[in-house]
Amino acid sequence: MTASPLPMAASAQGSYVYDETGKDYLDASSGVLNVNLGHGNPQVLAAIRDQLAKVTFTHRTQFANRPLARLTEELLAVAPAGTGHVEYANSGSEANECALRIALAYHHRTGSPGRTVVLSEQPSYHGMTAGALALTGQPPKLDPSFAPLLPSALAADGSRVRPVPGALRAGTEQWRHALDTVGRARVAAVIVEPVGGSSSGAAPMAEDTLRWLRAEADHHGFLLIADEVMSGFGRTGRWWACDHAGVAPDLLTSGKGLTGGYTSLAVTLVQERVAAAFERPLGSVVLGHTMSGNPLAAAASLAVLRQLRGQDLPARAAVLGAELLERLSKLGAPYPLVTGVRGRGLMLGLGLSGDPARPLELSRTLIAAARRHGLILCPGGIDATTESVMVAPPLTTSDHELTELLRRLECALGELPAPVR
Numbered sequence: 273m274t275a276s277p278l279p280m281a282a283s284a285q286g287s288y289v290y291d292e293t294g295k296d297y298l299d300a301s302s303g304v305l306n307v308n309l310g311h312g313n314p315q316v317l318a319a320i321r322d323q324l325a326k327v328t329f330t331h332r333t334q335f336a337n338r339p340l341a342r343l344t345e346e347l348l349a350v351a352p353a354g355t356g357h358v359e360y361a362n363s364g365s366e367a368n369e370c371a372l373r374i375a376l377a378y379h380h381r382t383g384s385p386g387r388t389v390v391l392s393e394q395p396s397y398h399g400m401t402a403g404a405l406a407l408t409g410q411p412p413k414l415d416p417s418f419a420p421l422l423p424s425a426l427a428a429d430g431s432r433v434r435p436v437p438g439a440l441r442a443g444t445e446q447w448r449h450a451l452d453t454v455g456r457a458r459v460a461a462v463i464v465e466p467v468g469g470s471s472s473g474a475a476p477m478a479e480d481t482l483r484w485l486r487a488e489a490d491h492h493g494f495l496l497i498a499d500e501v502m503s504g505f506g507r508t509g510r511w512w513a514c515d516h517a518g519v520a521p522d523l524l525t526s527g528k529g530l531t532g533g534y535t536s537l538a539v540t541l542v543q544e545r546v547a548a549a550f551e552r553p554l555g556s557v558v559l560g561h562t563m564s565g566n567p568l569a570a571a572a573s574l575a576v577l578r579q580l581r582g583q584d585l586p587a588r589a590a591v592l593g594a595e596l597l598e599r600l601s602k603l604g605a606p607y608p609l610v611t612g613v614r615g616r617g618l619m620l621g622l623g624l625s626g627d628p629a630r631p632l633e634l635s636r637t638l639i640a641a642a643r644r645h646g647l648i649l650c651p652g653g654i655d656a657t658t659e660s661v662m663v664a665p666p667l668t669t670s671d672h673e674l675t676e677l678l679r680r681l682e683c684a685l686g687e688l689p690a691p692v693r
């Protein structure tokens with residue numbers, strides 16, 4: 273193995289990570305938008321220790337487990353209205369695979385086996401497993417050698433919905449055109465990121481478009497899947513990014529903020545109406561993985577969820593996010609290569625206008641400069657239009673840490689090259 277150019281992480285506490293030399297890094301990206309409570313949360317660590325001493329693994333076919341039962345109960349209290357079933361997986365990719373299995377099986381059982389096309393957007397990111405990758409609108413992730421892995425039956429001509437040139441997200445007209453092209457009777461599901469993740473650098477889809485898709489799905493019988501792996505669990509200032517549009521999707525997948533980075537767990541939340549189409553318990557139809565919903569992961573996630581609810585951190589993300597958006601906009605204004613700030617709550621993206629001949633190089637330069645100044649940022653975007661860095665600190669960030677984040681970011685912005693003319 274070659275030596276990594278990255279600092280070697282030694283420890284972490286709250287919003288800071290420390291490397292082996294003792295240098296501190298303010299984590300302005302919450303890991304990859306998953307460490308929503310910060311590091312070393314004492315209540316979560318205590319819950320993990322407590323569960324470690326009791327039982328770490330039992331299989332769902334052999335035992336029920338108390339932390340998972342409680343987690344399901346408490347999840348249902350914050351899940352979108354009408355949620356009737358929670359299916360567990362270990363990663364966001366797996367949760368999306370599960371949503372696809374449920375959508376296809378649902379149509380089989382309800383007399384529409386011909387509904388096999390799933391529409392998705394470009395840019396988008398849905399994960400690295402085969403089905404999720406097949407729906408991912410992100411050319412750099414789709415190495416041509418992967419083609420035999422990707423189920424082409426899921427997609428069809430026109431099933432990848434693209435924004436108009438220069439726009440960050442597809443609007444209603446582009447979705448309408450895709451549905452017209454494919455034919456609504458062939459569509460099993462539409463999958464969207466209500467606020468885009470790494471592929472668009474936190475670009476929200478228009479709320480009208482999301483509401484329009486909900487109405488089309490209701491009218492024409494396909495399912496609406498919201499991929500909230502990144503945007504869920506309060507990150508955008510509401511429990512679910514779909515809440516901003518007042519939409520409840522048929523299937524909602526989430527992960528990162530569920531565990532806060534303390535363990536691996538992800539969920540597919542299923543509307544009661546969809547779950548009711550299955551004669552056997554849904555879990556026994558769509559199946560899972562060895563570690564799905566294991567007691568240790570459930571105990572950690574339950575403790576995370578209780579912190580999110582107890583401290584009302586979604587509301588905190590709304591307030592802090594509004595302040596960060598305003599201060600970031602002011603901070604970026606003097607820099608010609610900064611195009612503006614987008615996003616919702618604490619899921620923000622700083623748009624960059626790099627050299628079109630070298631897309632994403634500018635974001636790499638800024639991220640490296642930020643790291644030298646002790647600030648961690650995530651890359652966003654897949655091309656010159658979407659190029660950005662994501663600014664998404666933990667929901668527990670203090671006012672003082674927010675000011676320090678902006679100070680370090682200003683130092684990094686000061687190192688940006690002159691614009692290419």
Ligand SMILES: Cc1ncc(COP(=O)(O)O)c(C=O)c1O
Pocket residue numbers: 304362363364365366368397398399400465469470499500501502527
């Ligand atoms: C929107 C979205 N969907 C799916 C995934 C895949 O999740 P995982 O990396 O846990 O498989 C991610 C991960 O970043 C994501 O942001």
